[in-house]
Structures are given as C-alpha cells and as structure tokens.
Amino acid sequence: MPDPIASTPRPPYVAVVFTSVRTPGDHGYAAMSVAMDQLAAQQPGFLGVESVREPVGRGPGIVGITVSYWATREDAAAWKQVAAHLVAQRRGREAWYADYRVRVAVVERDYGPGEDHDR
Amino acid sequence: MPDPIASTPRPPYVAVVFTSVRTPGDHGYAAMSVAMDQLAAQQPGFLGVESVREPVGRGPGIVGITVSYWATREDAAAWKQVAAHLVAQRRGREAWYADYRVRVAVVERDYGPGEDHDR
Numbered sequence: 001m002p003d004p005i006a007s008t009p010r011p012p013y014v015a016v017v018f019t020s021v022r023t024p025g026d027h028g029y030a031a032m033s034v035a036m037d038q039l040a041a042q043q044p045g046f047l048g049v050e051s052v053r054e055p056v057g058r059g060p061g062i063v064g065i066t067v068s069y070w071a072t073r074e075d076a077a078a079w080k081q082v083a084a085h086l087v088a089q090r091r092g093r094e095a096w097y098a099d100y101r102v103r104v105a106v107v108e109r110d111y112g113p114g115e116d117h118d119r
Numbered sequence: 120m121p122d123p124i125a126s127t128p129r130p131p132y133v134a135v136v137f138t139s140v141r142t143p144g145d146h147g148y149a150a151m152s153v154a155m156d157q158l159a160a161q162q163p164g165f166l167g168v169e170s171v172r173e174p175v176g177r178g179p180g181i182v183g184i185t186v187s188y189w190a191t192r193e194d195a196a197a198w199k200q201v202a203a204h205l206v207a208q209r210r211g212r213e214a215w216y217a218d219y220r221v222r223v224a225v226v227e228r229d230y231g232p233g234e235d236h237d238r
Contacts, residue, residue, distance in 0.1 A: 004175055004182040005138050005220050015136060015224050017186055019124050019169050050138050052171040052184045056123055063123040065171045065184040067136055073227075101124050101231045105134050105224035108192075112220045 006048025006069055011107045013047055014070040016079075020100035022053075024060035027095045036083060040068060043082065045075025061098060069107075076104060125167025125188055130226045132166055133189040135198075139219035141172075143179035146214045155202060159187060162201065164194025180217060188226075195223060 022029065040046055047069035056063045070076040141148065159165055166188035175182045189195040 004140055005218055008220075008222075011222075015134070015222060017134060017136065017226075019186070021123055050184060052173050052182055054171050054173050063171055065169060065186065067138070067184060067186075097232070099124055099232065101127075101229060103127075103130075103134060103226045103229040105226040107136075107222045107224040110220060110222040113216070113218065 006050050008047050008069050011110055013107050014073055014076045015105045015107050016068045016076050017103040018066045020064050021056060021098045022062040022096055023098050029096050043079050045071035047071060125169050127166050127188050130229055132226050133192055133195045134224045134226050135187045135195050136222040137185045139183050140175060140217045141181040141215055142217050148215050162198050164190035
C-alpha cells in the first residue's frame with residue numbers, strides 16, 4: 001500500500017484540503033473514490049494525496065479529510081474541473097455528502113522528524 | 120460534539136496540515152491529545168481544527184490528519200512553540216509518531232455546497 005504521508009517536493013506547492021461529512025451508506029461512493037484517485041494521479045502537476053476517514057461520533061456518518069497536493073494553482077484548478085465532470089457523470093454530490101468544505105492553500109513551509117527548521 | 124468541519128472566516132487565513140502515522144499503543148497519547156486541543160482553542164488567532172484518524176491498512180499503526188486554522192502565520196508559529204513545550208514536558212514525540220509531516224499553508228480560496236464560486 002502507498003505511504004499514507006505524501007512525498008512532496010520543497011515548498012511552495014498547492015494543497016487542496018477537502019473536509020467532508022458523508023451520508024450513511026455507500027451509494028456508489030467506494031467505486032467513485034477509487035476512480036477519482038486513479039484519475040488524479042494522471043493529472044498534470046499531481047504531487048500526491050493523503051486521505052483519512054472515520055465515523056462521526058456515534059452516528060452513521062463518516063468524516064473525511066483528503067489533502068491533494070499540486071505543483072501550481074492552475075493544476076489544482078484543472079483537477080477541480082475534471083473531478084466535477086466525473087462526479088456529475090456518476091451521481092449527484094448530494095447523494096454522498098451531508099456537508100463539505102474545500103480549501104485551496106499555498107504551502108509555504110514544511111517539516112518532518114528531525115527537520116524542525118524549514119527546508 | 121463539535122461540527123467536524125471548522126467554521127472559518129473568509130480567506131486569507133493559515134492552515135497547518137499535520138499528517139502522522141502513530142505507533143501502536145496509547146503511551147499517554149489520548150490524554151495529551153485532549154490537553155492539546157483545549158490549549159489550542161485558547162491561543163490567539165485560533166480559528167478552528169479538524170481531525171480524522173484511521174488504522175493504517177491492516178497494520179497496528181494509525182494514520183491521522185489534523186488541520187488547524189489560524190488568523191495569521193505568526194499565530195500558527197506561536198502555537199508551534201506552545202505545542203512543542205507541552206509535548207516536551209510530557210513524553211518524547213518519538214513515543215507516539217512513527218512518521219509525520221507538518222505543512223504550513225495560506226488558504227487563498229474556499230467553498231462549500233452551493234458555493235462553487237469563491238467567497
């Protein structure tokens with residue numbers, strides 16, 4: 001399986017943070033999700049993706065955070081168009097998500113273990 | 120319980136994306152995590168936090184993404200100092216994390232359902 005932590009280059013690069021609350025049930029979500037991941041990896045400027053999901057409290061929903069990394073703002077924007085088309089072709093977003101928020105951000109600094117100073 | 124999606128103001132603001140792989144076992148992590156969340160919420164410039172965790176594949180580790188939001192770069196940097204002190208006082212980071220990456224980013228655009236145009 002892939003490393004859950006993406007291997008990104010030195011900043012700057014672009015992060016798209018997608019935080020969502022899923023509705024109960026699959027509704028074709030799993031198949032769409034696999035297709036989206038495969039398609040994203042083929043897009044120009046794709047640098048990597050990190051994705052984590054867990055149940056919301058004791059309820060039936062699922063909260064997820066997916067962060068995709070892109071070389072430029074333009075690459076991220078192009079992927080938004082491709083992804084929107086794919087979703088539209090399959091099912092309405094409303095079948096999957098009770099709520100979501102997308103945040104497009106420019107990564108200025110990053111560090112890991114033993115790298116408390118900026119790269 | 121709090122909304123899993125943070126209510127952030129209009130951009131720009133700062134996102135700190137912390138992606139981690141935890142070692143098996145608690146080692147005092149749960150207590151530290153609660154204390155950190157409470158302390159973060161009291162810091163100047165704190166806007167909100169989103170956090171999701173799940174098991175890594177079939178292994179014993181846990182992958183997590185926590186995104187904290189801050190009014191300014193300086194607020195995020197100040198929290199880093201406070202958090203580092205707290206961790207140092209309790210246990211070495213090495214007891215909890217097999218690997219991690221911190222990315223400090225400036226959110227330029229965001230949108231949710233029915234807001235496909237930028238705010």
